[in-house]
Amino acid sequence: MRLELKNVTKRFPGVVANDSVDLTVSSGEIVGLLGENGAGKTTLMNILYGLYEADEGEVLIDGKQAKFAGPGDAIAAGIGMVHQHFMLVPVFDVTENVVLGVEPTRGPFGHIDIDEARDEVREISSKYRLAVDPDAIVEDLPVGVQQRIEIIKVLFREAEIIVFDEPTSVLTPQEVEDFFGIVRGLKEAGKGIIFITHKLGEMLEIADRIAVLRRGKIVGEAKPGTATKEDLAEMMVGRPVDLVVDKAPAQPKEVVLSVKDLVVQDERLHNAVNDVSFEVRSGEIVGIAGVQGNGQTELVEAITGLILPLAGSVTIGGEDITLASPRRLHQLEVAHVPEDRQRDGLVLSFDLVENLVLDSYYAKPYSRGIVMDWGEARRHADELIQQYDIRTPSAQLTASSLSGGNQQKLIVAREFARDTKLIIASQPTRGIDVGSIEYIHQRIVEERDDGAAVLIVSSELDEILALADRVLVMYRGKIVAEVPGSEATAADLGLFMAGAGV
Amino acid sequence: MTEGPELVGGEPEIREQPPWLERVAPRDVDWRSLALIPSLAVLSALVVGAIFIVFTEGFDAILPAYRALFTGAFVGWSSISETLLVATPLILAGLAVALGFRAGLFNIGAEGQMTIGGLVAVIAGFSFEGLPAILHIPVALLAGFLGGALWGFIPGLLRAKTGAHEVITTIMLNFIAFRTLDYVLKLPGIQAEGRFDPISQPVLPTARLPRILGWLPVDGAGGLRLHVGLLVALAMAWAVHWLLFKTTWGFEFRAVGANPHAAKYGGMSVVVAIVLVMTLSGALAGMAGGNETLGVLGRASPGFTAAIGFDAIALALLGRSHPGGVVLSAILFGALRAGGRTMQVQSEVGIDLIVIIQALIIIFIAAPELVRAIYRVRGGKETGQLTRGWST
Numbered sequence: 001m002r003l004e005l006k007n008v009t010k011r012f013p014g015v016v017a018n019d020s021v022d023l024t025v026s027s028g029e030i031v032g033l034l035g036e037n038g039a040g041k042t043t044l045m046n047i048l049y050g051l052y053e054a055d056e057g058e059v060l061i062d063g064k065q066a067k068f069a070g071p072g073d074a075i076a077a078g079i080g081m082v083h084q085h086f087m088l089v090p091v092f093d094v095t096e097n098v099v100l101g102v103e104p105t106r107g108p109f110g111h112i113d114i115d116e117a118r119d120e121v122r123e124i125s126s127k128y129r130l131a132v133d134p135d136a137i138v139e140d141l142p143v144g145v146q147q148r149i150e151i152i153k154v155l156f157r158e159a160e161i162i163v164f165d166e167p168t169s170v171l172t173p174q175e176v177e178d179f180f181g182i183v184r185g186l187k188e189a190g191k192g193i194i195f196i197t198h199k200l201g202e203m204l205e206i207a208d209r210i211a212v213l214r215r216g217k218i219v220g221e222a223k224p225g226t227a228t229k230e231d232l233a234e235m236m237v238g239r240p241v242d243l244v245v246d247k248a249p250a251q252p253k254e255v256v257l258s259v260k261d262l263v264v265q266d267e268r269l270h271n272a273v274n275d276v277s278f279e280v281r282s283g284e285i286v287g288i289a290g291v292q293g294n295g296q297t298e299l300v301e302a303i304t305g306l307i308l309p310l311a312g313s314v315t316i317g318g319e320d321i322t323l324a325s326p327r328r329l330h331q332l333e334v335a336h337v338p339e340d341r342q343r344d345g346l347v348l349s350f351d352l353v354e355n356l357v358l359d360s361y362y363a364k365p366y367s368r369g370i371v372m373d374w375g376e377a378r379r380h381a382d383e384l385i386q387q388y389d390i391r392t393p394s395a396q397l398t399a400s401s402l403s404g405g406n407q408q409k410l411i412v413a414r415e416f417a418r419d420t421k422l423i424i425a426s427q428p429t430r431g432i433d434v435g436s437i438e439y440i441h442q443r444i445v446e447e448r449d450d451g452a453a454v455l456i457v458s459s460e461l462d463e464i465l466a467l468a469d470r471v472l473v474m475y476r477g478k479i480v481a482e483v484p485g486s487e488a489t490a491a492d493l494g495l496f497m498a499g500a501g502v
Numbered sequence: 503m504t505e506g507p508e509l510v511g512g513e514p515e516i517r518e519q520p521p522w523l524e525r526v527a528p529r530d531v532d533w534r535s536l537a538l539i540p541s542l543a544v545l546s547a548l549v550v551g552a553i554f555i556v557f558t559e560g561f562d563a564i565l566p567a568y569r570a571l572f573t574g575a576f577v578g579w580s581s582i583s584e585t586l587l588v589a590t591p592l593i594l595a596g597l598a599v600a601l602g603f604r605a606g607l608f609n610i611g612a613e614g615q616m617t618i619g620g621l622v623a624v625i626a627g628f629s630f631e632g633l634p635a636i637l638h639i640p641v642a643l644l645a646g647f648l649g650g651a652l653w654g655f656i657p658g659l660l661r662a663k664t665g666a667h668e669v670i671t672t673i674m675l676n677f678i679a680f681r682t683l684d685y686v687l688k689l690p691g692i693q694a695e696g697r698f699d700p701i702s703q704p705v706l707p708t709a710r711l712p713r714i715l716g717w718l719p720v721d722g723a724g725g726l727r728l729h730v731g732l733l734v735a736l737a738m739a740w741a742v743h744w745l746l747f748k749t750t751w752g753f754e755f756r757a758v759g760a761n762p763h764a765a766k767y768g769g770m771s772v773v774v775a776i777v778l779v780m781t782l783s784g785a786l787a788g789m790a791g792g793n794e795t796l797g798v799l800g801r802a803s804p805g806f807t808a809a810i811g812f813d814a815i816a817l818a819l820l821g822r823s824h825p826g827g828v829v830l831s832a833i834l835f836g837a838l839r840a841g842g843r844t845m846q847v848q849s850e851v852g853i854d855l856i857v858i859i860q861a862l863i864i865i866f867i868a869a870p871e872l873v874r875a876i877y878r879v880r881g882g883k884e885t886g887q888l889t890r891g892w893s894t
Contacts, residue, residue: 306766327769336767344767347760354753358768361753370749 001062001078001160001192002026003048008057010043017043019216020057023194025161030183030193032207034200036236036433038403040216041196045163049081050074080159082150084166090139095121097138098153117156124155128185144175151182161192168202169430174291174498180206198236198433200229201462212236237435247445249486250469252281256422256453257303262312264298271310272298274477280422285444285454287468287485289493292459295477297339300426300457304336305329306344316422330359332422335415335447337408339426339457345411348400352392353381355399356414388413389439405436412440416447423447426457441467461490461497475499540820540827542873543866544834551859559850567851574844575837581844583715583726587798589836590728591616593735594790595814596832597742598650598783600823602668604746605779606759611657611672612787613811614679615650619788620795621683622649624802625692627705627795638708643734643792650788651781653679658780662773668780676811684804694801702802711797731793736829738786743825745782755779787811816864835860 003025010018017040025031035041046052048059050068059066061077068074071081088097099117106113121134130148138146147167154162164183168176183206187193197203203210203224210222212235220235233241257280264273272295280286290296302309305326313322316332329336338344346355357366357377365376381395390409392402399407408429415423425444429437444467448454458464464471471488473481473496481496552564559567575585595612602609609615623646630638657671686692687700694703714733715726746752757765758775766772790810795802817835821827842856866873 304767325769325771326767330769338767343761343763345764347757347764349760350757354757358757358764362750362769367750370751372748372750372753374748 002060003079003161003192004060004063005044005048006058006060008044008047008054008059010040010047010052011055016216018047018054021213021216021218023211023218025192025194027160027190027192028187029208030187030195030206032203032210033194033196033213034198034203034210034232034236035213036198036403036405036435039213039236041213042165043216044213045081045165045194045196048074048163049079075157075159078158078160080154080157080162082147082154082162082164082167084169086146086150088138088146088149091137093135093137094132094141094149094152095134097149098134098156102157120156121152124152128155128182128189130182142175144171144178147171147179148182151186159191161194162186163194163196165196166198167195168197168199176202200232200434203232204229214238233434236433241434241438243434243438245441245445245466247467248449250284250448252284252469253451254282255279256282256317257455258315259299259303260313260315262299262302262314263310264295264302264307265310266298272477273302273309275312276474276477276479277312278472278479278482280453280455282421282451282453283448284469285448285456285467285485287464287471288455288457288474288479289461289464289468289471289497290457290459290474291497294474296426296457296459296474299474300336300339300424303455304334304338304424326359327362333419335418335420335423335425335452337411337415337423337425337428339430341404341407341411346399346407349398351398352385352390352395352402352410353377355410356381356384356395358414360414360418384413384417387417388443403433405432408432408440409436412443416443420447420452423452423454424457425454427459428456429458429460429463461493464488464493465490473497539873540831540834540863540867542877543820543863546866546873546876547859547862550862551855554855554858555851563850567845567849567855570845570848571838571841573841574848575841579715579718579720579723579726581840583728584840584843585833585836586732587728587836588839589832590731590735590797591790591793591810592813592817592832592835593732593829594738594793595787595811596817596821596828597735597738597825598654598786598790599814599818600821600825600828601742601746601755601786602779602783603818603823604759605755605775606762607658607661607776607779607783608669609654609657609672609780609783609787610669610815611653611675611679611784611811612790612814613807613809614672614676615653615784615787616791616794616807616811617676617679617683618653618791619646619648619650619785620791620806621686621702621802622646622788623792624702624705624795627709628703630709631706633708635708635712638706639711639730639796642705642709642796643789646788646792646796647785648788650791651785653788654784655777655781658777658784661780662776680805683802683806687802687804700804704801705796709796710800711793727798729797731797734789734793738789739825739829742786746825751778787814790814813860816860819864820867 005021005023008018008021009016021044033041043052047054050070050073059068066077089100095114095118098121104113104117105111118134125132130152132145132148132152138149167179171179183193195207207224210224210227210232211218212220212222212232214236222232229243233243260277262273262276263271266272276299288296298307301307303314305324305328309322313320315321316334319332321328321332342348347358353374357380361367361372366373378395385392385395388409390413391406399410402410423444428440428444444454456464456467465488468485470485471483471493472479473493475497483492548568555564555567574581576582595616598612598615599609623642626642626645630641633641653675657668657675660666660671661668684700687702692702694701711729711731713727713729715728716724746756754765754770754775757768757770758772762772791807794806799806813835817831818828821831838856838860842853845851846853
């Protein structure tokens with residue numbers, strides 16, 4: 001099967017989301033679609049999937065024009081889509097989720113023949129080595145397995161062309177490896193694959209051909225064999241991008257953050273952080289590496305006052321803040337870039353002005369008594385939008401209107417713009433585009449050079465290696481290794497992260 | 503993650519912003535959603551209401567009925583006075599519900615808070631004999647404010663400290679309030695002397711809310727019942743707007759409503775905000791109760807709140823939880839009620855039709871996409887995600 005998008009143009013009020021885009025994919029090949037957030041990838045795929053209608057251009061299947069009035073038509077034509085956010089019913093089992101909408105029935109009253117479906121799910125699972133139990137309840141399964149259920153759903157509907165939209169953003173590094181194995185298996189089985197991502201390394205690893213989308217236009221094609229990350233980044237952003245952070249050796253001074261024997265429980269009352277001690281000094285960046293879910297989230301939440309630790313102590317600049325509120329930390333000049341920017345870092349339905357004073361509204365100059373000075377807040381916002389290059393037509397728009405990268409810049413602007421003694425940044429560049437990553441990394445190093453103590457928590461090894469002057473590896477709630485940044489290698493850290501040497 | 507309210511537990515359950523909140527209390531109220539859509543909803547409701555008239559009274563009854571409805575609502579000082587008189591407690595109770603919505607709280611208890619507020623206001627109103635009106639009126643209104651505040655504080659505290667959902671607790675407190683009223687009205691010292699039915703002593707003249715249209719150069723201006731409560735209600739609408747959008751408290755309330763996680767991250771106390779909002783919400787509803795007993799009824803009797811606290815939920819929805827929208831919606835509901843009485847007298851169509859029309863308006867408002875589809879309103883559309891995952 002050969003799928004062609006020809007000359008596709010889609011306009012939204014004030015913006016051309018897709019500008020005469022051509023893209024083809026055939027059975028047995030993996031086409032990578034690379035682009036920054038907001039480049040038009042999702043719009044293009046929604047056109048392909050029948051969710052939007054193109055203003056111009058056409059979709060061809062094996063040379064014949066196809067018209068999709070909705071996803072049903074696209075599915076019938078053999079197109080399957082695995083979305084970034086899964087669409088599963090948590091309390092249903094795997095088979096029930098797979099058949100949802102296409103339940104095999106028999107008899108005059110439409111009795112659902114779930115057993116037949118169960119066998120078919122089992123068959124698909126073993127054929128493509130997906131290792132999914134058809135009887136498992138979805139909410140009990142890890143994210144990586146849930147994604148494989150989405151793949152089964154697509155295969156169950158007999159898709160020949162499968163679109164993966166940012167499939168790795170929710171996966172751990174190991175899960176990514178497994179996932180790539182599955183995608184290659186699909187390719188060998190003759191499926192055509194469109195793989196959407198903004199991660200350069202992954203693109204070079206998995207794709208046969210790479211199409212780069214920038215501001216709605218295909219700006220180039222590349223072959224993984226000949227292109228480098230730098231080439232792709234430049235095509236994507238439209239200017240040379242510095243993928244290596246430029247920084248001088250650290251000059252650590254006095255201890256700012258001191259964590260002693262900290263024990264933190266997670267929601268299920270397990271000791272997610274178990275007896276952790278470390279220090280961060282002024283003028284250095286300490287990176288905490290580790291696979292997601294090894295206690296980093298709880299560690300940061302306990303330090304920043306979002307949850308209370310069970311035992312141990314945290315001091316900042318000599319003051320015991322173990323039981324302190326986020327407000328007290330704000331007063332102590334602690335900047336916190338939270339792991340989940342949409343859950344903790346922003347009120348998406350608030351405008352940029354309000355989000356930029358989210359933690360400093362309570363005092364001068366933004367309020368006097370209980371009366372807000374919105375004029376001052378607006379001036380502050382306009383200034384930061386300029387200074388931090390937040391791309392928005394207006395400070396009065398809601399945070400939800402920004403792209404992921406700009407949302408992150410918004411948080412970074414809010415947290416870094418005031419005096420900072422300690423910066424705690426959790427997954428500071430997760431899910432954002434190369435240009436923004438470069439920018440945020442530079443700001444972090446600048447803050448360090450201005451004398452801030454910096455703690456970075458990241459599951460991206462590249463990020464830890466690029467930034468950290470000292471690397472701590474967290475595994476199952478404990479710090480299992482400490483390596484100077486200059487000596488750390490991906491291979492060594494990877495081993496520690498997997499629990500080797502414990 | 504489990505859906506639905508958690509009834510017991512230590513920490514208050516911090517919930518994501520419920521999807522209904524953006525609809526109920528949207529951040530940017532553009533003219534389409536504030537004026538055009540409600541107007542079209544009212545129009546649609548009247549059209550469907552006309553179908554009911556056709557079935558019950560016949561086609562010829564439509565025009566006289568609606569003419570009477572309009573006349574009774576807007577034509578002549580007497581009609582305007584009645585419309586605004588009915589609107590006054592609706593404004594106050596509507597503000598109570600809207601304030602809760604803005605903070606993500608569903609206060610179903612306005613009726614009970616009105617009941618307690620109205621009762622306490624009456625007690626203050628027949629006590630303090632000899633107090634001049636200039637003091638007695640504020641004291642009685644304040645009493646209503648405090649009574650309602652107490653009745654809002656209780657569910658606020660329960661929600662903040664134990665996670666007990668305010669929808670459940672406020673409904674239950676409604677029942678407790680109704681029966682408390684019945685009981686208190688039969689207590690000696692409260693019950694009107696010489697009466698055996700549950701009814702309170704009359705409010706002293708010094709605590710009655712003065713009428714404000716007596717100066718009009720028309721016949722019977724002295725009989726126009728509109729009282730100073732309307733001005734109080736409008737002042738409260740302004741105050742709620744100021745509180746929500748110009749103060750740090752309002753910023754906290756709205757942040758807690760929109761995203762409690764981010765509110766906590768920003769150093770706000772979710773617990774304090776919830777208790778404060780529920781208390782203030784109850785206080786506004788309590789003033790609505792006081793407004794009725796001090797302004798219109800002059801005494802308290804069982805069921806004096808007349809479901810105003812429930813209508814308040816509907817009109818807070820209609821007004822998109824915006825103080826200005828609440829005032830307009832309350833006036834609309836007041837017009838329907840006042841006009842409905844005239845309609846009942848002058849035509850064969852009963853006032854029950856008004857209940858149906860109100861319900862239809864809410865249905866059309868609750869389904870704005872329906873109205874947009876019928877009238878092909880463009881723009882300002884809720885651009886929801888076409889797909890939504892649960893596992894993030």
